[in-house]
Amino acid sequence: MSHIEVHLWGALRPLVGGALSVSVEAKTIRELFRVLTKTYPGMEPHIKRGVAVAINGQIYRDQLDTKLPINAEIYLMPRVPGG
Amino acid sequence: MSMDTDLVTKKFKVIGTRVARPDGIDKVTGRARFGADASMPGQLVALVLRSPHPHAIIKKIDTSKAEKLLGVKAVITSADFPDYTNGDRGMLDILENCMARKKVYYDGHAVAAVAAIDAATARAALKLIVVDYKILPHVTEVDDALKHDSPLLHDHIFTEGAGPKSEKPSNYNKQAEYGHGDIEAGFKQADVIIERSYKTEQTHQGYIEPHSCLASVSPDGSAEMWVCTQGHFVYRNQCAALLGLDANKLRVTASEIGGGFGGKTHIWAEPLALALSRKANRPVKLTMSREEVFRCTGPTSAASIDVKIGATKDGTITAAFAELRYTSGCFPANWAEFGAMTAWACYDFKNVKSVSKDAVSNRPKTAAYRAPSAPIAAFAIENAIDEVAKAVGVDPLEMRIKNAAREGTKSSYGPVYGPIGIGPTLQAAKNHPHMKAPLAPNTGRGVACGFWFNFGGQTCVDLNVTPDGTVTVAVGTMDVGGSRASLALAVAEELGVSYNDVRVIVADTSSLGHNDMTDGSRGTFSSSMAAIFAARNAITVMRQKASKTWEIPLEDVIWEDGHARAKGASHGNLAPLSIKDIAGNAGATGGPIAGHSEIVADNAGVSFGTHIADCHVDPETGQTKITRYTVIQDAGKAMHPSYVEGQYQGGAVQGIGWALNEEYVYGKNGRLQNPAFLDYRIPVCSDLPFIDTQILEIPNPHHPYGVRGVGETPIVPPLAAVSIAVTNATGVRMTHIPMSPPRILKAIKTHRG
Amino acid sequence: MSSHVKTTINGDAVEFVCANDESLLDVLRNRMGLTGAKEGCGTGDCGACSVILDGRLVCSCLVLGAEMSGKKVETIEGMADGNKLHPLQQHFIDGAALQCGICTPGFLMAAQALLRKNPDPSEEEIRFGLAGNLCRCTGYDKIVRAVQAAAKEMRA
Numbered sequence: 001m002s003h004i005e006v007h008l009w010g011a012l013r014p015l016v017g018g019a020l021s022v023s024v025e026a027k028t029i030r031e032l033f034r035v036l037t038k039t040y041p042g043m044e045p046h047i048k049r050g051v052a053v054a055i056n057g058q059i060y061r062d063q064l065d066t067k068l069p070i071n072a073e074i075y076l077m078p079r080v081p082g083g
Numbered sequence: 084m085s086m087d088t089d090l091v092t093k094k095f096k097v098i099g100t101r102v103a104r105p106d107g108i109d110k111v112t113g114r115a116r117f118g119a120d121a122s123m124p125g126q127l128v129a130l131v132l133r134s135p136h137p138h139a140i141i142k143k144i145d146t147s148k149a150e151k152l153l154g155v156k157a158v159i160t161s162a163d164f165p166d167y168t169n170g171d172r173g174m175l176d177i178l179e180n181c182m183a184r185k186k187v188y189y190d191g192h193a194v195a196a197v198a199a200i201d202a203a204t205a206r207a208a209l210k211l212i213v214v215d216y217k218i219l220p221h222v223t224e225v226d227d228a229l230k231h232d233s234p235l236l237h238d239h240i241f242t243e244g245a246g247p248k249s250e251k252p253s254n255y256n257k258q259a260e261y262g263h264g265d266i267e268a269g270f271k272q273a274d275v276i277i278e279r280s281y282k283t284e285q286t287h288q289g290y291i292e293p294h295s296c297l298a299s300v301s302p303d304g305s306a307e308m309w310v311c312t313q314g315h316f317v318y319r320n321q322c323a324a325l326l327g328l329d330a331n332k333l334r335v336t337a338s339e340i341g342g343g344f345g346g347k348t349h350i351w352a353e354p355l356a357l358a359l360s361r362k363a364n365r366p367v368k369l370t371m372s373r374e375e376v377f378r379c380t381g382p383t384s385a386a387s388i389d390v391k392i393g394a395t396k397d398g399t400i401t402a403a404f405a406e407l408r409y410t411s412g413c414f415p416a417n418w419a420e421f422g423a424m425t426a427w428a429c430y431d432f433k434n435v436k437s438v439s440k441d442a443v444s445n446r447p448k449t450a451a452y453r454a455p456s457a458p459i460a461a462f463a464i465e466n467a468i469d470e471v472a473k474a475v476g477v478d479p480l481e482m483r484i485k486n487a488a489r490e491g492t493k494s495s496y497g498p499v500y501g502p503i504g505i506g507p508t509l510q511a512a513k514n515h516p517h518m519k520a521p522l523a524p525n526t527g528r529g530v531a532c533g534f535w536f537n538f539g540g541q542t543c544v545d546l547n548v549t550p551d552g553t554v555t556v557a558v559g560t561m562d563v564g565g566s567r568a569s570l571a572l573a574v575a576e577e578l579g580v581s582y583n584d585v586r587v588i589v590a591d592t593s594s595l596g597h598n599d600m601t602d603g604s605r606g607t608f609s610s611s612m613a614a615i616f617a618a619r620n621a622i623t624v625m626r627q628k629a630s631k632t633w634e635i636p637l638e639d640v641i642w643e644d645g646h647a648r649a650k651g652a653s654h655g656n657l658a659p660l661s662i663k664d665i666a667g668n669a670g671a672t673g674g675p676i677a678g679h680s681e682i683v684a685d686n687a688g689v690s691f692g693t694h695i696a697d698c699h700v701d702p703e704t705g706q707t708k709i710t711r712y713t714v715i716q717d718a719g720k721a722m723h724p725s726y727v728e729g730q731y732q733g734g735a736v737q738g739i740g741w742a743l744n745e746e747y748v749y750g751k752n753g754r755l756q757n758p759a760f761l762d763y764r765i766p767v768c769s770d771l772p773f774i775d776t777q778i779l780e781i782p783n784p785h786h787p788y789g790v791r792g793v794g795e796t797p798i799v800p801p802l803a804a805v806s807i808a809v810t811n812a813t814g815v816r817m818t819h820i821p822m823s824p825p826r827i828l829k830a831i832k833t834h835r836g
Numbered sequence: 837m838s839s840h841v842k843t844t845i846n847g848d849a850v851e852f853v854c855a856n857d858e859s860l861l862d863v864l865r866n867r868m869g870l871t872g873a874k875e876g877c878g879t880g881d882c883g884a885c886s887v888i889l890d891g892r893l894v895c896s897c898l899v900l901g902a903e904m905s906g907k908k909v910e911t912i913e914g915m916a917d918g919n920k921l922h923p924l925q926q927h928f929i930d931g932a933a934l935q936c937g938i939c940t941p942g943f944l945m946a947a948q949a950l951l952r953k954n955p956d957p958s959e960e961e962i963r964f965g966l967a968g969n970l971c972r973c974t975g976y977d978k979i980v981r982a983v984q985a986a987a988k989e990m991r992a
């Protein structure tokens with residue numbers, strides 16, 4: 001079973017008991033959001049508001065089909081708007 | 084989609100050439116049509132009644148006399164906007180911002196609107212509307228709004244992220260934290276620690292074209308709207324939702340846009356015009372006045388920042404801390420949080436922390452302004468780095484180079500960086516002739532860096548090859564600065580045809596799938612990517628047609644230099660077919676030639692810039708003049724170098740205005756004192772020198788040509804670069820933006836005294 | 837109260853009726869269909885409405901339509917000679933001196949007025965000659981260069 005480590009930004013940490021990261025099983029960004037919402041229902045409003053995912057430093061805001069490589073560094077960040 | 088080309092050595096045929104833009108002639112002859120330039124038969128003029136109070140309860144609105152005035156065809160209030168938002172607080176805030184419901188939250192908040200046969204009648208009608216207000220105490224400054232006893236704007240906002248959930252509603256809506264390491268330990272290691280507080284005042288994007296729209300709603304629920312906007316699809320979706328219209332029945336056409344910079348990514352007047360038109364059953368034109376643009380649209384935040392930074396004598400920064408407090412105006416947002424994310428992003432620190440505090444206040448709801456939140460943060464951070472460098476005796480530019488983020492650095496906002504360009508821009512600055520130029524008396528030089536995320540987003544492009552072999556391309560991303568030229572270059576490059584054979588237009592919302600707004604520096608990046616894929620799809624179609632014509636397998640047909648060619652010795656006698664040949668014969672080979680692309684573009688690439696500013700400060704008047712300015716920034720690949728330079732120069736000058744003159748001045752009565760260009764002073768031609776630019780091209784591996792977003796980063800460094808220059812010219816650290824002459828004189832006097 | 841006005845716009849004899857408090861800008865845009873002049877501020881601070889009135893650069897938002905009787909008005913729509921662009925117009929395109937283009941008609945009018953008075957202006961004279969026109973997109977760099985290039989071509 002392949003688990004990936006997902007780092008959380010500050011606002012999400014209280015929802016997982018203060019942990020800086022969680023270990024989940026997900027192959028794509030879409031699956032990750034689904035698994036997180038199921039395991040930690042408190043995350044749903046944040047995910048709905050908009051979450052960006054950094055995979056090895058590259059930021060993805062929209063492509064939910066993007067695959068999550070096993071040893072990649074995965075970071076959740078707020079979705080920043082542009083101007 | 085695989086980016087299979089070696090982008091660094093790729094040789095382009097037309098990309099990188101400085102071609103004339105397709106809308107150029109229309110714009111120099113006055114033929115181009117902007118938001119206020121369209122008219123429809125029978126159209127009415129709309130005007131909006133706005134609150135003169137910064138904070139009040141609306142007890143009663145009596146519109147009866149206005150409705151009876153001859154020539155008035157419709158009057159609306161919030162009663163004409165049922166709540167269709169279905170619990171979506173964000174959309175309800177938008178609706179309430181467009182038209183006040185139970186309370187007004189800022190000077191200028193809309194309370195009613197009228198549509199009449201002419202402006203004079205509309206003005207008279209506004210005077211006949213009677214509003215009964217209960218005035219409430221107000222708060223405009225962010226540090227006051229954060230106090231627990233500040234006048235409360237909303238009773239549904241509870242502070243998030245600052246410990247356990249509070250029982251009491253507050254204006255302090257959110258706290259967040261970013262960083263890593265142990266800053267206390269880091270400060271203990273430092274030889275020198277600098278602590279300082281900074282302030283920035285609210286500014287406006289300052290686009291020269293006021294918001295304007297022309298709306299026409301039919302009794303059957305279909306509607307059309309002509310509007311200047313950075314995102315006609317988003318406007319369509321939001322207006323339809325707020326008015327209870329089906330999105331597919333509201334056809335929004337984007338006019339040419341006279342500037343946006345993030346300020347035309349939100350709706351204000353558009354739902355009002357649609358509602359008036361629906362009520363009057365006539366087209367309604369609503370154009371804001373300049374005063375309304377300043378008072379009642381979406382400026383950027385005002386902020387207050389505390390920085391603490393520690394370094395050792397060898398120039399290593401051992402700990403960096405910032406607390407950033409921003410106000411988002413009267414509805415909650417996360418601008419301070421975004422400031423906290425970008426603040427230390429240029430650097431590689433073992434111990435770094437930024438804390439953000441967002442608060443609401445009685446000011447207009449803030450909107451994005453070009454790299455929103457980042458210029459404000461950079462002002463404080465870059466000054467702190469400059470100050471600690473001087474304190475340990477290290478050259479500030481060398482200190483930045485020493486501490487710069489690189490591939491493998493853990494960013495201050497979390498993820499580890501891949502290949503990034505800050506090192507190259509700093510080196511380019513170090514080697515730039517500007518750094519060696521001698522300085523005149525009373526002149527100081529400032530160097531500063533800036534960072535921005537850049538975005539991709541949903542993008543659609545439709546490409547059609549016409550029967551005569553020329554190409555039309557319909558895109559959904561608004562052209563704010565010349566992107567139609569860049570997109571035509573991309574298509575010409577892919578197809579192997581001349582730039583003049585490709586014509587790009589911006590299509591309306593009924594003609595294309597959804598497109599995200601032109602913001603986040605995504606215009607050229609994502610539209611060009613979609614255009615390239617659309618062109619490649621069209622090439623496949625044309626190869627198929629050639630294979631049919633020649634009766635050979637598709638694999639034997641290649642596309643080269645604008646022609647289908649049969650490869651292989653057995654097809655040696657087949658003359659190549661040009662686009663014109665294939666297009667002229669399209670009917671016989673299966674029909675019209677089209678290529679389209681619907682993508683979600685991500686990875687526009689983070690971008691870094693370094694600016695060098697020379698400022699002369701008159702010690703008697705405090706007046707500051709920019710004597711030399713250089714922008715160095717990575718563009719990945721400059722599709723049209725002139726327009727990339729234009730973004731660098733334009734963004735830098737907006738930052739210069741913000742640094743030296745621009746601010747919202749609120750009186751004690753909570754009213755905006757300077758809603759006009761006379762007293763909201765943006766830079767004019769005589770204030771500035773030529774702005775030198777250096778485009779670095781470190782390809783973005785996530786775009787077929789290596790393009791990065793460029794539009795926003797140029798505004799991030801100037802507040803810092805100019806303030807550091809003024810600091811060096813006067814010997815006094817500047818901590819309050821804008822550095823207007825009175826502020827500079829006061830700082831000099833205080834320092835001397 | 838209104839006035840019946842006979843005047844000349846871009847060399848054409850025209851006639852209109854306007855309210856006495858109606859600006860020339862509103863007359864041009866709403867009655868003449870000449871939307872090249874833009875309202876950026878309505879208070880004479882931005883120059884987007886610039887026209888040339890009896891040879892003098894003015895903000896058309898600060899001039900009354902009713903005052904136009906017997907005067908000569910030049911707007912952006914009259915700058916090109918048929919289908920031949922004026923050198924200033926051509927150099928604005930070639931030099932990428934416009935991004936969004938809303939301020940461009942006003943700048944072209946101001947530059948034309950400047951070069952008629954001073955065909956060989958220094959950089960400083962150009963900058964001060966255009967100081968009444970606001971641009972938010974370009975930072976003015978390429979605008980000044982385009983005016984320099986056009987002036988050079990026109991002197992040749």
